[in-house]
Amino acid sequence: MTPRVAIVGCGLIGQKRAKALAGARLTVCTDIDPRRAEALAASSSGAVATSDWRAAVDRPDVDIVIVATMNDSLAAISRAAASAGKHVLVEKPAGRTVGEIDGVIAAAAATGRHVRVGFNHRYHPALQKARELMDAGALGDLMFVRGRYGHGGRVGYEREWRANPALSGGGELIDQGVHLIDLARWFLGEFPAVTGFAHTYFWQMPVDDNAFLLLRTAREQTAFLHVSCTEWKNLFSFEIYGRDAKLQIDGLGGSYGLERLAFYKMLPEMGPPDTTIWEFPRGDQSWALEFAEFLEDIRLDRTPAAGLADARAALAVVEEVHRQSGYRFGDPADAAR
Secondary structure, three states: OOOEEEEEOOOHHHHHHHOOOOOOEEEEEEOOOHHHHHHHHHOOOOOEEEOOHHHHHHOOOOOEEEEOOOHHHHHHHHHHHHHOOOEEEEEOOOOOOHHHHHHHHHHHHHHOOOEEEEOHHHHOHHHHHHHHHHHOOOOOOEEEEEEEEEOOOOOOHHHOHHHOHHHHOOOHHHHOHHHHHHHHHHHHOOOOEEEEEEEOOOOOOOOOOEEEEEEEOOOOOEEEEEEEOOOOOOEEEEEEEEOOEEEEEEOOOHHHOOEEEEEEEOOOOOOOOEEEEEEEOOOOOHHHHHHHHHHHHHHHOOOOOOEHHHHHHHHHHHHHHHHHHOOOOOOHHHOOO
């Protein structure tokens, strides 16, 4: 039977998800703005619109719920959907705190439902190719990664929901930062040692606009990461260093520039490396690839990767850096600094 999908949150990301269902069928769209739900439902034959997300996740003609809301609602809706016996794809960061994610983990465990977290950057072609090369042993033993990710905001950015800690759970670190943390974990593994600093340099808002992280594995492999919403020219750069070679990914398409992977192979005599470059100009297929894999997760009854454990690990890093920096976003009674 064709899987049937409800989308909760019909903004930009919900619309992207609706276009990338990999053969599943959109059944119901829900949003706090009924016009957005109606517009998205109208784009898919047979879909209906509602402003009541609880009714949507309880519908018997829904198998999978996609949660694409603001951060303050992600965990509550995911928990309710899993408790209703639905599989869930929830956008990153999956919650504002580790505690919120723990509630979703418990609900999914109780019903045996699968929950995937929308770390779609893993499915960009340059990163997929990089993982393929790493898994084939082309880099040798990994030593460290270096990542930078940023955008420049826009007029009024400090008044948007991401600048409100009660809605977002933090600033740039919980926004783009969790993508870099997740990618670093994907290549290097767990980070028991976390050092970092988050700060508000430019935007007049109570959340961070820059964060700097130094993360270490038990083997002293290191991730050196910087995320920023004062990056006036949008930037994505992720470098993976092995004893035998280096990989460098630049761009994500669109305003981040052409997606490109460079493979620098060290020669026995060292000096300038052999260089191979791949370019990926055909646009972002990561959303469809990610959802297709989720459908396979469900069919094979396997734990999704990335899943709730990955989101929890990323948020644990975020919370520790916030703690070291003097932010207290996890406490509802003290949402500001």
